[in-house]
Amino acid sequence: MHHLGSLFGPDITFLGVDRLDMRDPRADPDVVILGAPLDGGTTHRPGTRFGPAAIRQACYLPHNGVRRSLALGVDPLTELRVHDAGDVPCYSGDLASAVRRIETAVRLVAGLGAIPVVLGGDHTIALPDMRGVARHHGFGRIAMIHFDAHADTGDVEAGPLYGHGKPMRQLIECGAVRGDRFFQIGLRGYYPEPETLRWMADQGMRSYDMSEITARGLDACLTEVFTTAMRDCDGVYLSVDVDVVDPGHAPGTGTPEPGGLTSRQLLDAVRRVAYELPVVGAEVVEVSPPYDHAEITAYLGSRIVLETLSGIARRRRDATDGPWDPHTPLLERPVHLAPTR
Amino acid sequence: MHHLGSLFGPDITFLGVDRLDMRDPRADPDVVILGAPLDGGTTHRPGTRFGPAAIRQACYLPHNGVRRSLALGVDPLTELRVHDAGDVPCYSGDLASAVRRIETAVRLVAGLGAIPVVLGGDHTIALPDMRGVARHHGFGRIAMIHFDAHADTGDVEAGPLYGHGKPMRQLIECGAVRGDRFFQIGLRGYYPEPETLRWMADQGMRSYDMSEITARGLDACLTEVFTTAMRDCDGVYLSVDVDVVDPGHAPGTGTPEPGGLTSRQLLDAVRRVAYELPVVGAEVVEVSPPYDHAEITAYLGSRIVLETLSGIARRRRDATDGPWDPHTPLLERPVHLAPTR
Amino acid sequence: MHHLGSLFGPDITFLGVDRLDMRDPRADPDVVILGAPLDGGTTHRPGTRFGPAAIRQACYLPHNGVRRSLALGVDPLTELRVHDAGDVPCYSGDLASAVRRIETAVRLVAGLGAIPVVLGGDHTIALPDMRGVARHHGFGRIAMIHFDAHADTGDVEAGPLYGHGKPMRQLIECGAVRGDRFFQIGLRGYYPEPETLRWMADQGMRSYDMSEITARGLDACLTEVFTTAMRDCDGVYLSVDVDVVDPGHAPGTGTPEPGGLTSRQLLDAVRRVAYELPVVGAEVVEVSPPYDHAEITAYLGSRIVLETLSGIARRRRDATDGPWDPHTPLLERPVHLAPTR
Amino acid sequence: MHHLGSLFGPDITFLGVDRLDMRDPRADPDVVILGAPLDGGTTHRPGTRFGPAAIRQACYLPHNGVRRSLALGVDPLTELRVHDAGDVPCYSGDLASAVRRIETAVRLVAGLGAIPVVLGGDHTIALPDMRGVARHHGFGRIAMIHFDAHADTGDVEAGPLYGHGKPMRQLIECGAVRGDRFFQIGLRGYYPEPETLRWMADQGMRSYDMSEITARGLDACLTEVFTTAMRDCDGVYLSVDVDVVDPGHAPGTGTPEPGGLTSRQLLDAVRRVAYELPVVGAEVVEVSPPYDHAEITAYLGSRIVLETLSGIARRRRDATDGPWDPHTPLLERPVHLAPTR
C-alpha cells in the first residue's frame, strides 16, 4: 500500500503531517490517518465525502505537521509518528466495494503496529474500520466506545446491505466486538424502534442516552464505562459521530438531532478516553461540509482527532511526567517545561 | 371545520400523521396540530410564515406518522391520536382577521376534547391560541408556562392592536389567564421598560430571568413553578418561543437574544412540563426559516413538539408503567419492553 | 478630536447614542465608543473591519440610545453618558499608522475622564487600546482581564511588527501592564508554542485554560482573579475576543477554536467583571461579519458591550440600591422600582 | 411632514444624501426618497421590509451623497436636489393603514414639485405610490411603465383587500392610470389566469412578455413604448419590480421567476426611460434581503435608483450638452468635461 492520494481536490495531509509511503522500509508509524470519502451510506443529507478533505485542512495555524496541545503540553503530531496515507478509493455508488477496500486498508495499518484514525465519510465505515482493527487484534478483544446521537444498530436484514444506520449491529453480529463491551454515549431522539432496542439489550450493550447523561453527569457515566471497558479486552476503539454534538455546534452533518453534547463536553470526553484507556483505533465520521457554516463542524472534526491523539501522546508521558491534572494552573503544569520534538 | 390545507407549499402533515377531517364522525383526536403561518406581527425579522411547513417536515426519518421517544419509550404519534388539521388561513397583512380565525380554530379543537398544538407563526398567535383554549376550559382556569427571551407584555395601548410584543398582556387583561398563574422562563436582554415590569409585578406574574436561572439552576426554578402552577387551575398551557434558546442553537428566529438556554435544557424542561403537569394546549412559535441554517432551528421546533407530546403520552402511561426515571439505564427502562401501537 | 465619522457604510452610532463632538464644551462623557475597523492584523480569516458597523446596529429594538438591562434594572446608555465618537481612520494595509491613530484616540478619551470602549477590528488593537489607557492612568497601574481562546503573546521579533497574535506580549514588554496582573480566561487549542508559554510563566501571568475552567468552574476561577486583580492597581481593562465563545455561538470570527464558553457564560462573566471591579477601558474584538450567520455573532458583540456598561452602571448604583443579587426574583428586585432617566 | 426616521435599524439616508425636513422653508427638493418597509402584502417569501435599509446602504463607495454616473457624466445626487425623507411608518400586519400613510406621503412629495422615489417594500405599495402621484398630477394624466415578471393585476374581489398581486388592477380601476397607457415589460411564467389576461386586454394594456422581448429585442420594444407613452399624458411613472431580472442576478426577492432580463438589460432600459421620457415618480420594489447573497440584489436596487436619477439629470443637461450617445468613447464624451457641483 503506497500513498493513496486524494479522491476529491488536491492531495493534502492532515494538518501537513508526512505522507505514508508503505514502500519506504523506514516507515514505522504510530498513527496512520486514512480518509474514507464516502456518503453513499447516508439515509438523508449526503456530503460526508468531503469530510476527510475538510477535516484535514480546517485550521488557522500553518499546515506544518506541528500541533502542541495547550492543555496537555504534548505535541501529538511530532511525539507520535503520525502519517497520512491518503484516501481509500471509495465510490459512493458502490458501497460493497468501498467497504472491502476500507477494511483492507485499516487492517494493513493495524498490522504495521499503528493506530488507524479514519476520517469519514458516513458511519457505514464503522464496519470496515472496526472489523479491520479486530482482524489484527482479535475478534472480541477490543471494546467499542461510541459517541453518537443514534444507535446505528438497524436490522441488517432490512433494506440495503450497507449503510450508516446499521454498522454497530453488523460489528456485533460478526463477532468483531462483544455486545457487552459496546458502550454508546449521547443517544437521543426518536430512533430506533423497540425491536432494535430489545436486540441491543439482549447483546448486553450499555447505551447512555442524553436523559441519563443529564441526570447523572457525563463524567460519572464515562467513569462507569472506563471501569468495565477493559475487562477481558486488550484495547479500545473510539468511534465519534459528530452528530453526538448539538446541531448548534455541529450543523454540518446529515442527521442532526437537537439536544446533544456541547463541543466542550465532547472534546473533554474524547480526551479522557484517549488518556485513560489504550486506544487502538479511532474514527471521526459524519462531518458534512455542504451543510456546515464558517467551517465550524470541520474545525470540530479536526479537534476531535487532535484531542484523541493528544490524549494518546500524554498517556505515553505518564511514566516520565506523572498524571495530568487540569486543576493545576496551565502555566504551572510540569509538562510545559519538557522539551518538544 | 374540514381539513384546512396548506398556505405555503404542498399540503403536508406533521411528520406524516393523519389529516383531520372534521366531517368524519369517527374523528376523535387526542391532539390536533394547527399551523398559523403568520409573520405580520413581527417587529423585526419576518419569515415565521414558513415556520409551520418547516416544523412539519424537519426530520431525517420517514414521514410515516410514527416517532418513538428513545428516552421515554412511548410513541406519541400513535399512542395519542395526533392529527393535523392544516393551516388556519392567515394573511400577514391583516392581523385582525388572522387572530379571529386562529381563535375560532383553536376553540373548535379544544371543544373536541383534544389538545391543540399550534405551530407558529409569530408570537402574536399566543393571544388567539391561549384565549381559544380558555374559551373552552374557562377563563382563569388554565395556567400559562411561557418559555421566551422576551416578556411579550407590551402596552396594548401603544402601537398597532396586534403584534408579537404584547399577547401576554392581552391574555391577562382579558382575563383568559390569571396573572399569578403566569410563569415566564428564560427572559433576558434589554426589554421591556420599567413601566411594563411594574405592570407585570402588579399582576403577580412570576418571571424567571436567565440571571436567576443561572444562579439557582433551571430544574430548581421549574420545580418551584410546578408546586404552584396547578393551584386553582385545571390545566396548563405551554407556550414556547424558540428564541428562549441561545441563538447559537436557534439562529432561525426574528429577535435573537444571546445568552439563552441550550437546546438540551429546553427539551428537558418541556418534557418535564408535559410529563408532570396536565397540558391542555401548546404552541411553538418564532421559527423563521429564512434565517435558519441547515434546518437546525426547524429541527428544534420539531423536537419541541415531539418532546411535549412524548411527555403527555408518558404521563398517561404512569398508571401502568410507574414513574419514569432517567437514572435508569436506557436499555433497562421497563417501558421499552411494553408493546407499541 | 471632533466626530470621526464612519469608515464603512453609513455613519451611525452604537444603538443610537449621541455622537461625541469634542468641540462641544459641554461634552462630559462617562463612556466613549470608538470603532477600530481593522483586519490587516488577522493571520487567517479577515472581515473584522466590518465589526464596528455590525456591533453598532445588531439589535431588533429601536436605535434610540435607550437600553435597560432586564437583569440589573439599569439603563447603561442613559444612566451613563455614553457617546460614540465614530471610527478611528484605520487602513488595514498600513497597520503601523492605524496603531498610532488608535492609541492617540484612546488616550484622548481616557484623558477626558471617560471609559473608552473600542469596537474591533482584530485583536491587534489591544496594543494601542490598552496602552492608550495606560498612558493616561499610568503604566503598570491597570490590570488586564482578557477573555480569549488564544494567548496572543506571540514573539514580537518574529514576523511583522503588528498583528493579532502578539499584542499581549507587546503590552507587557512595553510596561503598560504588569505580567502578574494579566489574567487570561478561556485559552484552548494548539497554540502557542512552549517557548511562549515559558515566557508567559516568567512574566507571572495567570492563564486559565478551558481544562482548568471545566474542572474548577468558571465562577471559582473568576473569584480567584478578582481577589488579586486590584492589588497595587487602580483599575481594570477588559479585553474580550469573541472567539473565547464556542464557534457554535460565535461563528463570525477569524480563528474559531471549538470547545469554548457558552454565550451565557461569557455574558455572566463580563457582567461580574464590570460590576465587581473598576473598569477603566474595554474592547470587543474579532467579530467578523462575513463569516457570521443571521447576525448572531454581531448580536453577541452588542450584548458584550451592553453587559459591560450595565455592570458599570449597576456598580454606581450600589451606594443607593445595595448589592445586586440574581437569586432575588426578577420582579422583586428593588432596582426595578427606581426611576429611570 | 418632518423627517420620518427609520423603521428598522439606524436612521440613514440613501447613500448619504441630506434628510428632508419639511419644516425647513428652504427645502425645495427635486427628488425625494421615501422608504416603504413593508412585506405584509407578499404572498410568498417576505423580507422586503428590510428593502429600504438595504438599498440605502448597498455601496462600496463613501456614503457622502455624491455619485457621478460614469456613463452619463452627471452626478444625480448633487445636480438634482435629492433628499431622503425616511421611512413611512408601515406596519406589515395592517396593510390598510400602511397604504393610507404611503399615499399621503407620496402625494405630499409630489405636491412639493418633487419626484417621489419610493423604496419598497413589496409591490402592494404601487397602489398608494402611483395614486399619490396621480392625485397631484391628475388621474389618467400619467403613463405607467412597469418592469416585472408578473402582471400584478389580480382580481380585486378575491382574497384580501391589499397585496402585491393586484395593485396594477386597482390603479386602473380607480382611474389613476389609463389602461391604454399602461406598459408592462418582462412578464413570464405561469401567471395570471386567462380571465385576468382578458381583463388586461380589455383595458388596452400593452404587456411585453419575455417571449416577445426575446424575439424582437428589448430595445425595439422600448422604442415602441416610447412612441405612444406620452400621447395625452403629462409624465411617466416608473415601477421596477426587481424580479423582472433573472433570479441569478437578483436572488433576493420573494417570487423569483427564472428566465428574466439581465441586470445589464434592466439598467440600460431604466436609463432609457428616465432619459427619454419625463419621469414624475418611481419605485423600486421587492428587494428582499433575507434571500439575498453577498448583497447583490440590494446593490442592484441601489443602481436602479441611481440609473433612474442619472437619466433624469442627464435629460436636463440636453439643452446645454446635446444628446447623449453611448457610441462616443467614454473619455471623449463632452459631458465629462463639464463642471460638477
Added chain:
Amino acid sequence: MHHLGSLFGPDITFLGVDRLDMRDPRADPDVVILGAPLDGGTTHRPGTRFGPAAIRQACYLPHNGVRRSLALGVDPLTELRVHDAGDVPCYSGDLASAVRRIETAVRLVAGLGAIPVVLGGDHTIALPDMRGVARHHGFGRIAMIHFDAHADTGDVEAGPLYGHGKPMRQLIECGAVRGDRFFQIGLRGYYPEPETLRWMADQGMRSYDMSEITARGLDACLTEVFTTAMRDCDGVYLSVDVDVVDPGHAPGTGTPEPGGLTSRQLLDAVRRVAYELPVVGAEVVEVSPPYDHAEITAYLGSRIVLETLSGIARRRRDATDGPWDPHTPLLERPVHLAPTR
C-alpha cells in the same frame, strides 16, 4: 406499479398534480412524473437526491395542479393528463439496483402510452431513463437532444460500472440511441479527453460547444438540429442537465462550469424542442439543493419541466389554434381567448 411514495421528506407531487395509482383502471396519463432521488453516481458534489423534492415544490403559486403558461396560453398540467408516480426507490449506495429499478419504472410508463418525465437525481439516470423509453419505442428509433456542459461519454471500461460521467456512451453502445441521432448542446470546459472525443466523432454525434453556439447563435444551431433529428426516428428524448446553464443562474449543481447558457436561453430552447418535435420522454437532472441559494436552481428545474410540458401541450393545439408566434403581442395571441380546462 402503484404510487411509489417519497424517499426523502413528505410525499408530495409535482406542483400538486394528481398521484398516479396504477391500480386505477381509469388511469390514462399523457405524462407521468417520476422522481429518481439519486446522487451515488456523482463524481464531485452530491445532493441531487434532494432534486426531485425540490423541483416538485419550488413555486410561489399554490400547489394546485394548475399552471397556465403565460407565453403559450396553455395549461400543461390540465390540458395534458399529468400525473406524478412518486420516487423510484433508489439507494445511492447501490447504483446497480437503482439503475434497474428506474429502467423498469420508465418502461412501464412508456408502455402506458405516456411520456415519462424523470426528475433527477444525477445524470447516471439517463441510461435507465432513455433505455426504458427505447425498450418501448424501439432501439434506435428515438433521437436524443441533450443539453449539458459535459458530454457524459466517459469510457465504460474505466472506473465503476455506473456514474454520471458515462451514460451517453452506454446508451449508444447498447444501441438504444443511434450515434448520428445524438445531439449535444452547451458543451464547454476541459472535458473529455481526446480519445473520448474521437469515439464521439466516430459515432457521428453532433456536439455543439459554447464556442460554436456563441459564434453561430443558439437558434441557428437548434434549427440545424431540428432539420435532421427526425430522419428515420419516431420521436425525441430530451435530457436537460441543469449545469448547461451558467453557474450564476444555476449554482445548485455538482459540477458547475462557468460560461454557460442563460436561464432564458435554455427555457426558450427547451420550449422549441417540445413545440417543434415529438417528445416521447424527458429528464431534468443535476439539481443539487445543498448547493443552491434561495431555491433559484430548484425554480429553474421546475420551469424546465413546465416549459417542456407547455411546448408539448401547445404543439397539440396547433391543429386548432394555428402556429404560435412570439412576435404577436401577448394580449393579442388568440390562444389566450381559448377556453381552458
Added chain:
Amino acid sequence: MHHLGSLFGPDITFLGVDRLDMRDPRADPDVVILGAPLDGGTTHRPGTRFGPAAIRQACYLPHNGVRRSLALGVDPLTELRVHDAGDVPCYSGDLASAVRRIETAVRLVAGLGAIPVVLGGDHTIALPDMRGVARHHGFGRIAMIHFDAHADTGDVEAGPLYGHGKPMRQLIECGAVRGDRFFQIGLRGYYPEPETLRWMADQGMRSYDMSEITARGLDACLTEVFTTAMRDCDGVYLSVDVDVVDPGHAPGTGTPEPGGLTSRQLLDAVRRVAYELPVVGAEVVEVSPPYDHAEITAYLGSRIVLETLSGIARRRRDATDGPWDPHTPLLERPVHLAPTR
C-alpha cells in the same frame, strides 16, 4: 527563489501542476503561477487573501495537472510547461513590503523567460505584477488590456500609498505602461470622479464602458483594441478583475457593480486576447471566497486562468494546425485529432 509554499492552508498547486523549484537547473518553465494572497489594499469587503487557494483548487476534475480545452483542443497545462511557484509572502497589514516582494518575484519569473500568471489578491498587485514584467521587457514596451468594472486610476497623492483603487495610475505615472497603450474594458457605475477621468483622457487611455460595449458589441470593441495594442509594443499584459463580470455570475468579490459582462462574454474575450496577441503576463484578481456561493466565483477565476493559457497554447499551434475557427463543428476541428502530451 525556491518554492514559496502556501500562506493560507495546505500547500497545493494550480490544479496539480508541478511546483517550481528554482534550484533545479532543469527548470525551464513557459508559465509560472504565483499566488499573491493579499487583501490589505481592499477599500471595502476583504477576503481576496483566500483567492489564490480557492482558484488553485476550484475544479471537479482530478488535480492532476492535465486540462484539455474542449473548444481549442489543446492542453495548456501539458503543452506549455506550467509550474506553480506558490504564494509570495504577503502580509495584508504591511502593503509596502508585500508590493516589493511581489514585484521581485514577478520580475524573477519574467527573467526566466516565462509568463507570470499571478493569482490575487486584491488589485493592488497590478502595480508590482505589471511593473515586474516591465522591468524585464522594458518600460513602455508592453500594452495593458484591463478588464474591470472600475478604472483603478485613483489619485496617488490621496490616501494611503498602496491600494486597489490606484495601481493603474501608478503604472502609467512610473512609465511601466504607456497611457495610450492602456485599454480598459467593462467600466461602469459611479466611479471615478471627473478629475480622474480627465487625467485618464490626458494619458490617451482608451476605456470602454458598458454603455459603449452594449451599443457597439464587445467583439467590435475588442477588435478595435487589437488593431492598435501592438503598435510599438512587444507584448501584452492581461489584467482581469473578476468584478468585470456581473455580480450574479461573480458574487464573491469585494466591490460588486451590477450590470457587468456575463461569464461567457469574459471567457470568450480572454481567449481572444490570449489567442490573438502575444501575452507576456497575466493576473486574475479580486476573487473573494468569503462572499462566494457554491464556489462559482472561484470556478470562474480558475477558468479565466485556463482560458488564458489555452489561448496561448493554441496560438503556438497555429503554425502546424492553422487558425482556430469556432464555426467548425467541435468534433470536426482538426486539432482534436492531434496527439496530446
